[in-house]
Amino acid sequence: MTRRRGLCYSAWAVERFDAVVIGSGFGGAIPALRLAEAQRKVLVLEKGRRPAPRELRFSWDPRYLQTLQRFYLTDDYLAFFQSAMTMGGGSVVYAGAMLRAPSEAFDFQDRDGQRLWPKGVDRAAMDPYYAKVEEAMQVRQARWDEVPKAGGVFAMLLSNLGLSCDRGRFPFVGCLQCGFCEAGCQFGRNQTLLRNYIPAAEQLGAQFRAGADARSIEPYDGGYRVLYRDAMGAAREAWGKVAVVAAGAIESAALLLRSAQALGGVSLHLGKHLSNNGDVAWYWMLPEGKFPPFELWRGRNNAVMITYAFWREHRLTIHTGCGPPALIGALDIRREAGAGSLAFGLEHKRLMSALYRGRMVGGIAIGLVHGDGEVQIDSRGNPKVLFPMTPELSAYTGRVMGVARSIAEANGAEVLAVVREGAPLGGAHQLSTCRMGDDPARSVVDAGGEVNGRPGLFVSDAGALPGGTGVNPALTVAANAERIAEQIIARHP
Numbered sequence: 304m305t306r307r308r309g310l311c312y313s314a315w316a317v318e319r320f321d322a323v324v325i326g327s328g329f330g331g332a333i334p335a336l337r338l339a340e341a342q343r344k345v346l347v348l349e350k351g352r353r354p355a356p357r358e359l360r361f362s363w364d365p366r367y368l369q370t371l372q373r374f375y376l377t378d379d380y381l382a383f384f385q386s387a388m389t390m391g392g393g394s395v396v397y398a399g400a401m402l403r404a405p406s407e408a409f410d411f412q413d414r415d416g417q418r419l420w421p422k423g424v425d426r427a428a429m430d431p432y433y434a435k436v437e438e439a440m441q442v443r444q445a446r447w448d449e450v451p452k453a454g455g456v457f458a459m460l461l462s463n464l465g466l467s468c469d470r471g472r473f474p475f476v477g478c479l480q481c482g483f484c485e486a487g488c489q490f491g492r493n494q495t496l497l498r499n500y501i502p503a504a505e506q507l508g509a510q511f512r513a514g515a516d517a518r519s520i521e522p523y524d525g526g527y528r529v530l531y532r533d534a535m536g537a538a539r540e541a542w543g544k545v546a547v548v549a550a551g552a553i554e555s556a557a558l559l560l561r562s563a564q565a566l567g568g569v570s571l572h573l574g575k576h577l578s579n580n581g582d583v584a585w586y587w588m589l590p591e592g593k594f595p596p597f598e599l600w601r602g603r604n605n606a607v608m609i610t611y612a613f614w615r616e617h618r619l620t621i622h623t624g625c626g627p628p629a630l631i632g633a634l635d636i637r638r639e640a641g642a643g644s645l646a647f648g649l650e651h652k653r654l655m656s657a658l659y660r661g662r663m664v665g666g667i668a669i670g671l672v673h674g675d676g677e678v679q680i681d682s683r684g685n686p687k688v689l690f691p692m693t694p695e696l697s698a699y700t701g702r703v704m705g706v707a708r709s710i711a712e713a714n715g716a717e718v719l720a721v722v723r724e725g726a727p728l729g730g731a732h733q734l735s736t737c738r739m740g741d742d743p744a745r746s747v748v749d750a751g752g753e754v755n756g757r758p759g760l761f762v763s764d765a766g767a768l769p770g771g772t773g774v775n776p777a778l779t780v781a782a783n784a785e786r787i788a789e790q791i792i793a794r795h796p
């Protein structure tokens with residue numbers, strides 16, 4: 304009998320598999336399928352439940368959203384992160400932008416001038432894996448008639464400055480533009496992992512267990528024993544010759560930190576280098592009557608258009624942000640022209656009702672920055688997120704807002720900031736807490752995703768990406784998971 308944090312795990316009840324995968328998002332579902340195809344007996348433990356389409360709702364009520372997502376607030380209340388907590392992971396609640404990272408993202412260096420991505424992992428090496436995911440998930444460029452009006456207004460803002468933008472790529476088939484992607488697509492138009500990788504793996508015998516919360520991992524009998532709580536709260540354990548950690552950048556780090564003692568020590572880099580992929584968001588307040596009528600919430604949650612016009616000079620891309628009324632109502636939206644915080648009260652209400660329908664359009668920048676955040680665990684083993692506003696992040700945010708202002712000025716618009724001055728944003732694109740690398744002294748996992756000094760233990764999710772992607776990261780997480788799956792199979796026949 305093993306005792307862990309008040310739970311009893313009985314050794315006789317250990318179920319045995321070739322591979323135990325923790326998490327069913329991009330980093331987990333993809334290796335699960337590839338391992339099942341290689342005739343491995345696979346168990347996937349997923350903390351979230353498996354929502355039936357009829358359970359999904361047109362709702363931005365945080366109580367509903369928390370049935371599919373998890374929110375993390377930093378201790379100083381300045382930054383917040385959100386991630387998926389459902390079978391299928393981020394693919395079920397994301398906005399669906401699936402973009403290949405530009406080549407330069409793979410050449411990004413740490414502060415000592417060392418390339419962050421392992422040798423040989425560059426855009427050319429990733430392209431076949433990108434193509435594999437795009438085919439499996441039916442990712443394609445949005446058609447012109449699929450661009451929401453907010454995306455069209457974004458294009459006009461850029462065009463008035465002589466800049467171009469283009470339509471992004473999505474795994475949506477027959478999208479109805481209802482505007483609730485991040486609440487879960489009720490119409491089955493988003494080709495989530497629940498419609499491709501997961502059922503394909505299940506057909507080959509892989510078991511996906513919903514409501515299974517992995518608490519720790521320990522070396523055992525030539526493989527790894529994963530201690531978890533099942534959907535009824537009972538303590539259970541599963542053994543795998545190989546264990547694949549893919550619980551998302553925050554939860555994977557927390558799980559490995561909880562397991563540090565049992566694993567006989569972990570890298571000093573575990574949990575460190577948390578990056579938000581350089582996300583910075585704002586809104587433009589448009590001048591009255593100069594742009595065609597549109598409503599911010601109509602269409603997809605990502606209004607499709609993206610510009611690479613600032614990539615060469617600033618290493619950042621900007622895509623159109625939308626925003627449901629509930630989110631806009633909760634943001635600390637401020638006019639830069641000295642009107643102060645407008646997050647609450649009558650003044651905020653009046654401004655939003657005047658602007659929301661046709662005079663506000665959002666911008667979200669993504670760029671290359673060093674990750675200086677950290678995931679730690681509290682006394683109960685739960686993740687604690689630190690995300691300080693470092694001088695580098697502050698300078699980067701200043702550059703981004705400068706770009707946002709230059710677009711505003713060329714259009715007679717005004718920038719509305721969405722976070723307090725001096726506060727970092729956080730976001731939904733967290734990366735790099737278990738980063739890959741060639742040098743074990745600077746990384747947690749090697750180029751194949753295997754934990755340094757722990758053969759058979761892999762990390763294959765966003766935590767393994769060593770640097771930002773310059774665009775929304777899901778496709779790169781997924782392609783990297785395809786690449787790591789190959790390594791798992793080759794290294795552990």
Ligand SMILES: Cc1cc2nc3c(=O)[nH]c(=O)nc-3n(C[C@H](O)[C@H](O)[C@H](O)COP(=O)(O)OP(=O)(O)OC[C@H]3O[C@@H](n4cnc5c(N)ncnc54)[C@H](O)[C@@H]3O)c2cc1C
Pocket residue numbers: 325326327328329330331348349350351372385386387388389390391392393394396397398399400401402485515516517518549550551552554555558605731732733763764765766774775776777778780
């Ligand atoms: C609202 C939202 C919108 C987004 N929009 C976009 C977008 O448009 N484009 C884009 O590129 N990216 C987007 N992202 C980010 C994208 O979803 C993530 O980068 C991606 O899902 C990361 O994949 P992953 O495998 O690392 O983690 P996830 O996909 O989050 O999967 C991790 C899974 O592990 C499970 N888990 C966690 N802890 C445990 C545990 N202890 N035991 C068992 N299971 C566990 C979680 O429930 C989750 O299902 C968005 C994210 C959110 C939240």
Ligand code: SF4
Pocket residue numbers: 475477478479480481482483484485487488489490491492493602603604
């Ligand atoms: S906008 Fe399209 S993909 Fe998003 S929830 Fe509606 S139908 Fe689904």
